[in-house]
Amino acid sequence: MKALWRRPEACIGLILVLGAVLMALLAPWIAPYDPLAIDLARKLMPPSAAHWMGTDQNGRDILSRIIWGARPSLTVGVLAVTIGVLGGVAIGLSAGYVRGLWEQAAMRTVDGLASIPMLIWAIAVVGIVGVGPLPIGPWTLPNESKIILLVGILYIPPLARVTYGGALVESNADYVRARRMQGASRLAIMFGDVLPNCLSPVIVQATLLIAVGIVVEASLSFVGLGVEPPNPSWGGMLSDARKYIFSGEWWTYVFPGLAISLSVIGFNLLGDALREFLDPRRAAGISVVA
Amino acid sequence: MWAIGGRIAGSLATLLAVSIVLFVLVHTIPVSPARVVLGIDASEADIAEFDRDHGLDKPLWQQYAAWIGGVAKGDFGKSVIDETSISRQIADTFPVTFELVLLAFLFALAVAIPLGAISALYGGQTIDHLARIVSVVGVSIPGFWLGLILIAWGAVSLGWFPAGGYVPWRAGALAHLQSLALPAIALGLYYVAIISRMTRSSVADVLLADHVRVSRAMGLSRRRILTYVLKNALPPVVTVSAMSFGYMFGWALIIEQVFNIAGMSRALLSAIFRRDYLMIENVVLVITAVFLAANLIADLLYAWLDPRLSR
Numbered sequence: 236m237k238a239l240w241r242r243p244e245a246c247i248g249l250i251l252v253l254g255a256v257l258m259a260l261l262a263p264w265i266a267p268y269d270p271l272a273i274d275l276a277r278k279l280m281p282p283s284a285a286h287w288m289g290t291d292q293n294g295r296d297i298l299s300r301i302i303w304g305a306r307p308s309l310t311v312g313v314l315a316v317t318i319g320v321l322g323g324v325a326i327g328l329s330a331g332y333v334r335g336l337w338e339q340a341a342m343r344t345v346d347g348l349a350s351i352p353m354l355i356w357a358i359a360v361v362g363i364v365g366v367g368p369l370p371i372g373p374w375t376l377p378n379e380s381k382i383i384l385l386v387g388i389l390y391i392p393p394l395a396r397v398t399y400g401g402a403l404v405e406s407n408a409d410y411v412r413a414r415r416m417q418g419a420s421r422l423a424i425m426f427g428d429v430l431p432n433c434l435s436p437v438i439v440q441a442t443l444l445i446a447v448g449i450v451v452e453a454s455l456s457f458v459g460l461g462v463e464p465p466n467p468s469w470g471g472m473l474s475d476a477r478k479y480i481f482s483g484e485w486w487t488y489v490f491p492g493l494a495i496s497l498s499v500i501g502f503n504l505l506g507d508a509l510r511e512f513l514d515p516r517r518a519a520g521i522s523v524v525a
Numbered sequence: 526m527w528a529i530g531g532r533i534a535g536s537l538a539t540l541l542a543v544s545i546v547l548f549v550l551v552h553t554i555p556v557s558p559a560r561v562v563l564g565i566d567a568s569e570a571d572i573a574e575f576d577r578d579h580g581l582d583k584p585l586w587q588q589y590a591a592w593i594g595g596v597a598k599g600d601f602g603k604s605v606i607d608e609t610s611i612s613r614q615i616a617d618t619f620p621v622t623f624e625l626v627l628l629a630f631l632f633a634l635a636v637a638i639p640l641g642a643i644s645a646l647y648g649g650q651t652i653d654h655l656a657r658i659v660s661v662v663g664v665s666i667p668g669f670w671l672g673l674i675l676i677a678w679g680a681v682s683l684g685w686f687p688a689g690g691y692v693p694w695r696a697g698a699l700a701h702l703q704s705l706a707l708p709a710i711a712l713g714l715y716y717v718a719i720i721s722r723m724t725r726s727s728v729a730d731v732l733l734a735d736h737v738r739v740s741r742a743m744g745l746s747r748r749r750i751l752t753y754v755l756k757n758a759l760p761p762v763v764t765v766s767a768m769s770f771g772y773m774f775g776w777a778l779i780i781e782q783v784f785n786i787a788g789m790s791r792a793l794l795s796a797i798f799r800r801d802y803l804m805i806e807n808v809v810l811v812i813t814a815v816f817l818a819a820n821l822i823a824d825l826l827y828a829w830l831d832p833r834l835s836r
Contacts, residue, residue, distance in 0.1 A: 244661075350539050352816040354775030355793075359809040362797030363550055450667045454779045457669050458794060473670060477783075480677045481688070488677070492670035500665040507661075524719055524768055 245508030251501025259305040268296035270303040270467045279484050289486035291475060297486060300467035301494045307379050307462045308469055308498065312448035314383045316441045319390025324430070324437060327395040331402025331433075332425050342399065349392035353385075353525060357451060360385050361460040368463075378463050379452065386451055390444050397440055401433025408432075435513035442506035446499045447525045453495050469495045529825060536821045543813050544596075548589050551802045557581070558605045561800045579605050592806075601807040606799055611807050614792050619811065621691060622781065622788035626773045628705055629713035634766060637717045641724025641762075642755060648729060656721060663718025668776050672711035672783035679707050689785035708784045712777055716769045723765045727758040760831040764823045771819030774812050 258265070267287075274294035282289045288297040330341040361381050369376040405411060406429055414424050455461035456470030464471055469491045476487035559575040560567070567575075576582040580591065595602055601611035644656035680688035685703075692704040731737065731754050740750045778790035789808055796804035 347539050347542060350536075350813075350817050350820060351543065352772065352775045352813060354772075355778065355809055355812045355816075358775075358778065358793065358797070359547075359805055360550070362793070362805055363554055363802060365554075365556070365800075446665070453667055454669060454776075458779060458782050458790075460797070470669075473673060477673065480673060481681055485677070488670075488673050492667070492673065495670060496662075496666045499667070500661060503661060503665050524765060525772060 242508060242511075244504045248501050248504025248506075248508055251497050252505050255305050255309060255498035255501060258302045259309045262303045262306060266296075266299040266302040268299040270295060270299045271465055272296075279479070279487070281484075282486055288490045289484075291472070291487055292479075297472070297490055300472060301469065301490060304467040304469045304472065304491070304494065305498070307377075307456070307466075308449045308452050308495070309445075311379055311383050311386065311452035312445040312502075315386040315390055315448045316444050318384070318387025319394050319444060320437060320441050322388070322391040323394025323396075324398050326391065327398025327400075328402050328425060328430055328433070330395070331399045332406050332421075332429055341395075345392045345395045348389060351389060353389045354451060354454065356389070357382055357385050357455060358458070358460060361455065366460055366463065377466075379461060382452060382455055382461060386448055390448075393440055393444070394437055397436040398433055401436060402429055405429045405432045436510075439506055439510040439514055442502055442509055446502035446506070449495065449499055449502070450525075528828070532821060532824055536817045540810075540814055540817055541593075544593060544810055545589070547806050547809060548585075548592065551806045552585060552588070554802065556800065558800075558802060562606060581605075596807070596810065602803060604796075604801050604804050606801045606804075611804055614804070615789075615807065615811060618787060618789045618792045621786060622774065622777050622790070625705060625708055625712065625781070625786065625788060626770065626777050628709035629716070629773060629777070630766075630770050632709050633713040633716035633720055633769070636713075637720035638724050638762065640717070641721035642728050642758075644721070645725045645728035645732065646751075653725075656725065660718040660722045660725075663714050666714065668711050668715060669779045669783050671714060672708065672780055675707045675711055676783070689783075691784075691786040691788075705786075708780050708786060711783070712773060712780045715776070716766075716773065719769060720762065720766055724758070724762050727761045728754060731758045760827050763830060764827045767819050767823030767826060771816035774815055 272295060274290075276294065277286075277290050278292055278294040280286055280290040280294075286296050286298065288301065291297055291300070326341050326345060330338040361378070364381055366378055368378060369380050411424060411428055414428055419427070452461055453468070453470035453473075456468040457474045459474065462468035462471055464475075472491040473488055476484075476491070479485075479487045557572070557576075558579070558581065559572045563571055563575060573582070580588060583591075592602065599612065601615060603609065604611055604614075640656050640659065644653040647653055675686075676688050679686040686707050687700075687704050690704060692700045694701045734757070736757075737750060737754060740753060774789075777788065778793060780786075781788045781790040782794070789812065793805060793808045795801075796808065
């Protein structure tokens with residue numbers, strides 16, 4: 236593990252990811268102002284000692300909104316990847332280990348899912364179901380939960396494929412045969428021996444997919460289909476800031492964009508570093524296409 | 526030959542499955558088109574009449590068959606909101622989006638392939654490190670923010686490019702290309718990163734192959750060896766490029782919003798905000814079809830370039 240953190244890119248990646256995660260977790264305590272507090276007397280103020288990143292068109296503190304905006308971005312990225320990992324590992328592992336008809340059916344379904352373009356379907360599903368909170372039983376889920384569900388399902392194919400590839404190789408390995416001769420049950424072998432040995436590429440892929448999820452959330456919020464105003468989100472802040480490109484209030488669109496880019500760079504660098512460490516055979520391979 | 530036929534049939538089957546999912550999604554939403562058009566106060570009789578006029582009272586499978594039958598003939602039907610032809614809307618907006626994607630794609634290829642090849646040939650040197658930084662930054666900057674920055678720089682500060690809007694071809698070739706230059710860069714940079722990375726790793730793999738060492742030992746010229754290397758490194762690059770082309774259509778919709786370009790995003794987003802479900806359904810179907818076609822072409826090109834791997 237030490238060798239991993241000696242690389243400068245890995246350290247930068249880890250610091251950026253930790254920064255984003257801490258912002259999201261500690262938002263109520265570290266944000267200097269209420270992200271929703273409107274103060275029209277102080278609107279569009281440039282960065283100053285009182286407002287480090289200036290204020291927006293409603294006089295709201297941009298730094299505070301960026302800190303709170305980390306929450307929806309990371310929530311979408313992490314929860315969508317969680318759905319993708321659970322579904323992908325279950326399908327890939329069982330298909331690679333059980334084989335036969337189930338293998339065919341599962342992997343063809345995965346191929347079908349992989350042929351759905353993510354962004355346009357995220358736009359369409361939110362558009363068809365309608366923008367707004369989603370009431371499920373006693374809970375009211377925010378609009379982003381539709382994005383999480385759709386993106387999560389569309390994350391299943393890449394994760395199922397890497398798990399399946401690993402499971403195929405591991406199932407035929409000598410140590411698995413040995414375990415079988417010892418009389419270990421199929422389930423015990425599948426989860427105890429095969430699964431741990433094909434997790435490395437899954438971890439790498441999952442880290443890179445969090446980065447894609449963050450960009451998808453920001454893009455949807457930017458076109459008004461993600462986080463609903465006035466709640467802070469990085470994409471929504473950029474959407475508000477569009478008209479200030481012409482009047483020169485640069486802080487309104489530079490800082491939220493930097494927040495997205497730096498957190499995405501963080502997850503990408505971390506994913507690359509993990510790949511070089513965990514999965515060196517494919518170290519030079521490509522990152523996730525989206 | 527059979528493999529190709531099977532692959533095409535598979536893509537068509539997937540498209541059909543996608544159309545069923547879309548149809549079900551659109552027809553199980555709680556708000557009916559009649560309510561959207563006639564309002565909350567409309568009586569049950571008015572709703573029933575509206576449904577009868579638009580064929581919405583027929584069994585679902587008949588509605589689906591009518592829709593897919595029309596689509597197969599290139600007729601997407603009419604919007605129930607304002608009676609405009611959906612085919613007309615798609616015909617007006619699709620070429621704009623297609624051209625934007627094509628320009629961004631050419632930009633990505635023109636930058637990425639030389640960049641990736643050079644960084645593999647000079648592995649570990651300054652140019653390689655620079656290319657690596659470009660690829661990490663390129664995959665991480667969201668296209669729509671890059672678009673905003675490009676407008677601030679290229680349109681507002683320098684004034685070289687228009688800040689947005691689409692200038693049609695007939696208004697002059699230069700003005701036309703100027704209006705698409707910044708959007709194409711904003712859309713293409715992510716794929717510069719993806720494709721240059723793939724090119725780098727593919728060329729680096731080939732450079733280690735035995736046949737390259739043999740060619741060197743035989744004393745072939747550097748230039749000749751280079752052409753062999755590039756030729757052998759091509760298949761994975763072509764596949765990733767073709768897939769990228771499909772993905773670009775999704776992101777193009779966001780970029781069009783930034784630059785105020787009247788492409789398919791206008792058709793789709795305005796349909797979403799007007800709750801014009803049939804319009805949404807058809808636009809998504811068209812873009813999914815393009816995406817499937819790009820993936821199909823990626824597979825076929827790969828099989829053609831590297832026959833060893835076709836099953």
